Amino acid sequence: MPTRLQFLTGSGVRGLVSDSVGELYGDTEIFGLVxxxxIHRTMFELGFHMSGSPGSENGIYVDAQMNTNEVRIMQRRGGSTSALETAELPFTLEEDEWYRVLLKRQAESVQVKMWPDGAEEPADWQAVTIQSNMFGGKAGISHSTPGNVNEYAYVGVGIGGLEAPQAPDDLVNPVDPDLTAEDIRALCLTYKRQVTLPTNES
Structure with a gap:
């Protein structure tokens, strides 16, 4: 099984950011497989420019709403949240299903797309907005709904105009090799020939 990050939320805004990426200025992309x-309402929160202290958090992030089947670009400033842009998703959100999410900042443009794991990446962005007064902070994940459980199988960040790395297509649903019984016997014989067992010499 692949290594995964399980994120359990408590009361208030809880977040986890990447120190290795550092402070974010300029074009940024963040990808998540989540x-x-x-889920009570909000499925996840994935974003950048995250900073602040408890009760006074900042950041730009994407979330998905189970009750309205929408993806949203959100802003959190001083602990208060507002929706910058919202788009209805062309598929139905479900619990325990893997989704791919890509949030991008290019100059003042912020855009997002989301699609089910295993489906083709949409050619167009689903929601686009302008944000011109929040910079710095770090990339990471967050949530503010107690009891919510998120699993992240992959998170990638691209800075300085680079694209965020994305998870391999078969990361969470690996394809079983199409092996016959004869193939397995041949592999066993090959392995047996390659391994030399030590012998006890008197």
Whole structure:
């Protein structure tokens, strides 16, 4: 099984940011392969420019709303949140299903797309907005709904105009090799020939 990050939320805004990426200025992309369960409304929060202290958090992030089947570009400033742009998704959100999410900042343009794992990446951005007064901070994940459980199988960040790395297509649903019984016997014989067992010499 692949290594995964399980993020359980408590009361208030809880976040986890990457120190290795550092402070973010300029063009930035963040990609996530995520699923959620025990969802009350908001499935996940993935974003950048995250900073602040408890009760006074800042950041720009994408979330998905189970009750309205929408993806949103959100801003959190001084602990208060507002929706910058919203788009209805062309598929139905479900718990315990893996989704791919890409949030991008290019100059003052912020754009997002989201699609089910295993489906083709949409050619167009689903929601686009302008944001011109929030910079710095770090990339990461967050949430503010107690009891929510998120699993991240992959998170990638691209800075300085670079694209964020994305998860391999078969990361969470690996394709079983199409092996016959004869193939397995041949592999066993090959392995047996390659391994030399030590012998006890008197």
């Amino acid at each position: 699923r959620g369960n025990e």
